[in-house]
Amino acid sequence: MTLLPPHExxxxxxxxxxxxGYSGSVVVENASFQLSEGQIGCLLGPSGCGKSTLxxxxxxxxxxxxxxxxxxxxxxxxxxxGMNPEHRKIGMVFQDIALFPHLTIAQNIxxxxxxxxxxxxxxxxxxxxxxxxxxxxxxxxxxxxSGGQQQRIALARAIAPKPKLLLMDEPFSGLDAKLRxxxxxxxxxxxxxxxxxALLVTHDQMEAFSMADQVFVMDAGVIHQTGxxxxxxxxxxxxxxxxxxxxxxxxxxxxxxxNCVHSALGNIHGDLDHGFADDTKVDLLIRPDDILHDDDSExxxxxxxxxxxxxxxxxxxxxxxxxxxxxxxxxHHDHAVGQEIGLSVHLDHLVMFPRE
Amino acid sequence: MVDSTHSxxxxxxxWNWLKIAAIFIAAILSIPILVVLVNxxxxxxxxxxxxxxxVLADYVQNSLLLMLGVGFGAFAxxxxxxxxxxxxxxxxxxxxxxxxxxxxxxPAYIIAYTYTGVFDFAGPVQTFIRDVTGWSYxxxxxxxxxxxxxxxxxxxxxxxPYVYLMSRAAFLEQSANTLExxxxxxxxxxxxxxxxxxPLARPAIVTGLSLVLMETLADYxxxxxxxxxxxxxxxxxxxxxxxxxAAASQLAGVLLLFxxxxxLLERYSRHRIRYHxxxxxxxTNRRIELKGSRGxxxxxxxxxxxxxxxxxxxxxxxxxxLFKAELPGWDFVQLAWNSFYLAALAALIAVSLSLLLCYxxxxxxxxxxxxxxxxxxxxxxxxGTIIAIGTIVPLxxxxxxxxxxxxxxxxxxxGLIFSGTLFALLFAYTVRFMAVSLGAVQNGLGKIKPSMDxxxxxxxxxxxxxxxxxxxxxxxxxxxxxxxxxFVDVLKELPATLVLRPFNFNTLAVRAFExxxxxxxxxxxxxxxxxxxxxxxxxxxxxxxxxxxIEHSN
Numbered sequence: 001m002t003l004l005p006p007h008e009x010x011x012x013x014x015x016x017x018x019x020x021g022y023s024g025s026v027v028v029e030n031a032s033f034q035l036s037e038g039q040i041g042c043l044l045g046p047s048g049c050g051k052s053t054l055x056x057x058x059x060x061x062x063x064x065x066x067x068x069x070x071x072x073x074x075x076x077x078x079x080x081x082g083m084n085p086e087h088r089k090i091g092m093v094f095q096d097i098a099l100f101p102h103l104t105i106a107q108n109i110x111x112x113x114x115x116x117x118x119x120x121x122x123x124x125x126x127x128x129x130x131x132x133x134x135x136x137x138x139x140x141x142x143x144x145x146s147g148g149q150q151q152r153i154a155l156a157r158a159i160a161p162k163p164k165l166l167l168m169d170e171p172f173s174g175l176d177a178k179l180r181x182x183x184x185x186x187x188x189x190x191x192x193x194x195x196x197x198a199l200l201v202t203h204d205q206m207e208a209f210s211m212a213d214q215v216f217v218m219d220a221g222v223i224h225q226t227g228x229x230x231x232x233x234x235x236x237x238x239x240x241x242x243x244x245x246x247x248x249x250x251x252x253x254x255x256x257x258x259n260c261v262h263s264a265l266g267n268i269h270g271d272l273d274h275g276f277a278d279d280t281k282v283d284l285l286i287r288p289d290d291i292l293h294d295d296d297s298e299x300x301x302x303x304x305x306x307x308x309x310x311x312x313x314x315x316x317x318x319x320x321x322x323x324x325x326x327x328x329x330x331x332h333h334d335h336a337v338g339q340e341i342g343l344s345v346h347l348d349h350l351v352m353f354p355r356e
Numbered sequence: 357m358v359d360s361t362h363s364x365x366x367x368x369x370x371w372n373w374l375k376i377a378a379i380f381i382a383a384i385l386s387i388p389i390l391v392v393l394v395n396x397x398x399x400x401x402x403x404x405x406x407x408x409x410x411v412l413a414d415y416v417q418n419s420l421l422l423m424l425g426v427g428f429g430a431f432a433x434x435x436x437x438x439x440x441x442x443x444x445x446x447x448x449x450x451x452x453x454x455x456x457x458x459x460x461x462x463p464a465y466i467i468a469y470t471y472t473g474v475f476d477f478a479g480p481v482q483t484f485i486r487d488v489t490g491w492s493y494x495x496x497x498x499x500x501x502x503x504x505x506x507x508x509x510x511x512x513x514x515x516x517p518y519v520y521l522m523s524r525a526a527f528l529e530q531s532a533n534t535l536e537x538x539x540x541x542x543x544x545x546x547x548x549x550x551x552x553x554x555p556l557a558r559p560a561i562v563t564g565l566s567l568v569l570m571e572t573l574a575d576y577x578x579x580x581x582x583x584x585x586x587x588x589x590x591x592x593x594x595x596x597x598x599x600x601x602a603a604a605s606q607l608a609g610v611l612l613l614f615x616x617x618x619x620l621l622e623r624y625s626r627h628r629i630r631y632h633x634x635x636x637x638x639x640t641n642r643r644i645e646l647k648g649s650r651g652x653x654x655x656x657x658x659x660x661x662x663x664x665x666x667x668x669x670x671x672x673x674x675x676x677x678l679f680k681a682e683l684p685g686w687d688f689v690q691l692a693w694n695s696f697y698l699a700a701l702a703a704l705i706a707v708s709l710s711l712l713l714c715y716x717x718x719x720x721x722x723x724x725x726x727x728x729x730x731x732x733x734x735x736x737x738x739x740g741t742i743i744a745i746g747t748i749v750p751l752x753x754x755x756x757x758x759x760x761x762x763x764x765x766x767x768x769x770x771g772l773i774f775s776g777t778l779f780a781l782l783f784a785y786t787v788r789f790m791a792v793s794l795g796a797v798q799n800g801l802g803k804i805k806p807s808m809d810x811x812x813x814x815x816x817x818x819x820x821x822x823x824x825x826x827x828x829x830x831x832x833x834x835x836x837x838x839x840x841x842x843f844v845d846v847l848k849e850l851p852a853t854l855v856l857r858p859f860n861f862n863t864l865a866v867r868a869f870e871x872x873x874x875x876x877x878x879x880x881x882x883x884x885x886x887x888x889x890x891x892x893x894x895x896x897x898x899x900x901x902x903x904x905x906i907e908h909s910n
Contacts, residue, residue, distance in 0.1 A: 059814055085813035092814040098807035102829045112815030161816060 011073075012037050012165055012197040013058070018067035018077075020050070020057045026065065027053045029221045035165070035197050035214070040188070042200045042212030044232075046244065050221040051201045052095075055167050058199065059092050060085035071164060091163035095170040097154045099142035105129075105153055106138035112161035128156040131190055148179045155187060159194055166191065166198040172207055184210045205245055209233075217241045239353045242285045249325045250283035252355065261350065264321035265291070265299050265343060270350035281355035288314060288326035290347050293333050297342035301327070303335055317343065375725050378716035381709055382728035385787050388746025389738060392612065395605030395749070403603045411590055415607070419586045419614070421504060422511070422579070423569050429512030430568045433661050434519025435561060439549070440658055442527040445643040446651040452658045453524075454899035459665030460517045461891035463848045465577025466868065466884040468501075468510045470669040472581070473676070473877035475501045502582040510578050513665040515568045522564030526557035526629070545644065559628035566622035573614055574739035576851035577869060587611040588741045588851060595855075601749060608742045619737050670888055676881035684882045692886060695847055695863040698778065702785035703842040707835060709790065710797040718801060729794065736791035740784070740852035747784045748856060751775035780856045788852060789845050793838040800834025801827075837897065844891050 013035045020028040028050040035041045043051040056062045058069060060082055069077040071090075076083040091112075099108050106125050113121040129135045132152035142150055151171060158166055171187075172180045188211060191198050202208055208215050209229040217225045217232055217240075225237045236242035242250075253263035258273045261284055268284065276282060293315075301317035304324055313334065315327040327343060335341055440446065441453035459467075475481050475498075482498055485491070500506065530553060543551060576588040587607055595604035646654050713729050735743065751774040762770050774780055804827060812822040850865045857866060864883040871880035 056810075059810065061810055061813070084818070085810070086816045086818055088814070090814060092810065094807035094811060096805055096807050098805055098811045100808060100811075100826060100830075101803075111812070114816070157811070157815070163814075167814075 011035065012039075012071065013199075014070040014073075015054075015058070016067050016070075018054070018057065018069060019065040020053050020062050021065050027221055028057070030067070031218075031223050032067075033214075033216050033223065033226055035199060037197055038192065038195055039213050040191060040198045040200065040211055041214045041216060042202060042208040043216050043218055044202060044205060044208040044212075045218035047203050049218045051218050052169055054218075055092075055169055055199065055201050058165075059090055059167055060088050089161075089164045091158035091161065091166045093151075093154050093158045093166070093168040093171045095173060097147075097150050097174070099150055099153060099157070101142055103141075104138065105134070105140050105142070105145070108142065108153060109157045109160050111157060124160055128160055131193070132156045133186070147175055148183060151175060151183065152186075155190070159190070159196060162194070162196075164197065166196050168198060168200045170202055171200065172202070172204075180207070187211070217244065219244070234349065234351075236285065236351060239283075239356075242351060242353070247288050247326055249286050249323070250353075251286050251323060251325065252321070253282050253284045253352065255280045255282060259350070261352065264319045264323060265345050268345050268347055268350070271348050272350075274350045274352060276352070276354075282352040283355055285351040285353075286325055286345070286347075289328045291317075291325055291327045291343055291345055293327060293329035293341055294344035295342045297344040299343050300340050301325070301343055303337050303339050303341060305337060306335070315341075317341065319343075372720070374712070374716040375720050375722075378713050378725050378728045378732075381713060382731040385732045385735065385790060387750055388743045388784070388787055389612070389734070391746040391749050392605050392608045392742055395602060396609030396612075398602075403600070404606055407603055407606055411585065412607075412610070414585050415587050415590045416610075418504060418579075418584055419573065419611075422508060422584070422586060423572050425505070425508030426511045426515060426572045427565055427569055429508060430516040430519045431561070431565060433512065433516040434564065435523050435554075435557075437516075437658050437661065438520050438524035438527055439553070440646075440654050442524050443553075443643060444646050444654065446646040446654045448655050448659070449643075452655075452662065455662045455666075456520055456658065457517050457895050457899050458662060458892070459514045460898075461895045462514050462666060462669060462888050463577065463850070463865070463891070464511050464514050464571075464575050465581060465850060465872075466673075466888060467514055467665070467669045468507070468578040468581055469868070469872040469877050469880055469884065470672050471506070471510065472501050472872075474672055475499070504582075504584050507578050507582045507584050510582075511572055511575060513661065515571050516661060516665070518567040518571075519561060519564035522560040522567075523557050526560035527553065530556055559625040562625040563622055563629065566618045566625070570615065570618050570622075570737050573611065573618070574741075574851075576739070576741055576854075581869075581872060587614075588739055591741045591745065592851065592855065595745060601745070604745055605749075608745055611739060611742060615737050615739070619734070622737075670885075673881050673885045673888065676878045677885045680878045681881050682879055688882060691862055691864055691867050691883060694861065695865070698781065698785075698863060699843045699846040701778075702782050702789065702846045703793070703839045705782060706786050706790050706793040706842045707797065707838045709786065710793040710838060711835070713794060714797045714801050717798075733791035733794045735787040735789070738788065740788060740849055741855070743784045743787050744852040744855035747780055747787070747852075748775055751780050751783075776858050778858060778861075781853065781858075784852045784856055785842075785846050785849065788849065789842045792841045792845060796834050796838035796841060797831070800831050800837075804830050837894075840894050840897070844894050847887055847890055 011034045015034070016032050018028065018031045019026055031054055033041070043054060045051050053062060057064060057077065060077065063082060064077050064079045066079055068075050071088070075081070076088055100111065103111065106129075109125045109128055110121050113124060116124070125138070126135070129137060132155060134149060134152055134156075137145070137149070137153075142153070145153065151174075155171075172183065175183065184207070200208070200211055202211075212229060215225075215227060215229055215232050216223050219240045225232055225241045227235070232241055233245050236245060239250075242248060251263050251265070253261040253268070255274070255276045255278050256262045256267060257278065259270045261268050261274075261282060263284060299319075301319045304316040304318050306316070307314040308331070310331065312331050313329045315329060315335070316324055317327045318324050327341075329335075329341075333341075437452075437456050441449055441456065473479055477493070477498075485496065485498070489496070573586075574588065575586075576592070578584075579586045580589050580592075587610065591604050591607045591611070594600050594607060645651075709732070713732055716725050717729050752772075755772045755775045758773055759770060762768060808826055809822055812826050813819070817825060847863075848865060850869055853863055853866055854869065857863070862870075864887050868880045868883040868887070871877070871883075
């Protein structure tokens, strides 16, 4: 038996080549990732990409087709074995909240504490209610609470038995934007306070960015990239990640040196070698903030449409090559649709993919 | 290490015994209809030709006229009442909106006996006319209660609540916005009703009407008593009178054809309801205030069905039962006891099977299970007479085989084991009333979202504990409702009980029928009243749940 490397021991959860599926069709394929203690991870992807199925597999509600899931180094799921959900010490918050309508708020939170002595369970309930800011709601019933309040109770119920890991399935999808903005920092604080790792599932990148330390971008059952929110936005590794995260355009270009490409907007240089051979046809990822309005530039484009965003304008500009790209401009630069403006490119890092 | 295997809530084949049980139940419950169908197919053309030349035209014509009349009547009463109580404000609206459901508690045959007692030649009304005017028999015209028209009126008076209930729900679901939008587009409120509200509610109205027509086709007590020849009376006459199973089955087959059309109509329009309803209940439906003569007219209009469908007949029943009828004695207690324990047993069986079927569908929702549940719930559309014949024929066959077999080996005659006993009765009730209990249980189970099961599991409960601590408390209400509805329906059921009851075994409904057939209408009042009073319980529950739902949304 080989000793595990030290960093491996600290992982709360490890997925190795996990595949999940129903009757022949594979929903999740070869997913591998890890979560460290106290870390908040996020499975981010469009609906139907298999992220919820993967979450359910971790909770113990789905059977693996291959691979294994470990918690604290102990195997909890393989294709032939699955620890029952009730023994996993994994808490879960559901998309539809799923509070028990026949129980009071206090009884809902205490639901997972049946093995605790009565007094410490009561203490725990009171403590959690205070933590989620709903002290005094003990005797109320779920239906008398607002959506945001129910969401907090669902969180309190899930973390009451002090699970090692908390799973959250689109926990904010039913809430309006304002409520969500309030709730997200609160939940982060609570999780940190309880020293709990968490894994969130969402299709909303803003939610992922504001909650997660580590994002796992998924599409069609495959994890495309693992990284911090900054990394997946600025250094997308696949074409899917590049187009799914944030706004952006693919600008056709040709490689003209170790850190340079030639495009309709001239030669563009990056900080680092991009590793493509000269003359390779590529698509360069351009974010709206990479192209700036510059009256002195030799490159021009015609404004096709514009959006006023308060602090800035977001223009769609048609280049001479026919390609339409986003362009950011401060809100002082108010131009009419149809007008020609000068453009310059400001890129630190070239993100590109072989032309399709 | 492999002590805990995969949970039952993850997909696994271990629950397949539930699936097998579901398919088995559906197969058993579909026996009556299959027997009738097979008899239709194997019956020879001679029987068919005979029926065709003699009674068939009569049956078809009467049944069609009955359906047409009752359908029209139920529409003309149900839809306006639903519209007034849901969209308008007038004197007594709150009371009327649930009182309009009361006639549901009265079986058609009971209202028929009551009105016959009141309006026929020897009844108080005609007697009064003769006393006042001095006329005698034949010297004046008075409408004949015991006629096709009378049957239409009787059935309409107790069946319109189906249309009322369905269309009212549809009207309430239409948001005030829809109507307001039409007003801003230049529609008057009358025009908006005909161009918008009514078409939007059409699927719901059609669903209600198809239920009314199914009940009309299934009715035996009223048409038999009024001597209107329809399929149900014809089937029982051929079956009893001539012992001709083939002919009875042929007739039942034609009746099935009618029923099948209605089922399709009902399924189709239920399907359409989903598209037509916004799913959102608008909290503020501002009602149109009806003042002055319009308000009075509306109040009177909505009072009429309550008056004639419930207050008058039940009042008469109470009067007869308390002051005119023979004092009910020991045999009445026996009658009530028979009815109650039979109904309770049937309710227990139907609800237990429903629970099993609903869990089968929840735990493996595949096509075979869904089809099984669909088949198990078909009986609500089948007239009791068809179910009775479909039950007695195979059971009698089985009994005779068993008698022969046992006689051959032991020389003893054991008598009828299934067909002449309560077994047959309970089986037929289960077939007939499975759908109502299925509906109630499914409704309750649907409210327990799968995520609640998962929440329970992730909070440390085993599957058995999830059932005990989450499902049982949440399902209690629906299960009680299901038990109650089946109980009351069995209590009211007449034709199947009449055919299948063991020799000398009487229930309240059968006794009321027998007494009425002997023209002892007043003595039929105590058992009739008993049925109506017990029948009131689910109606009150229903109206309370409706009004509480509206309170919630306001």
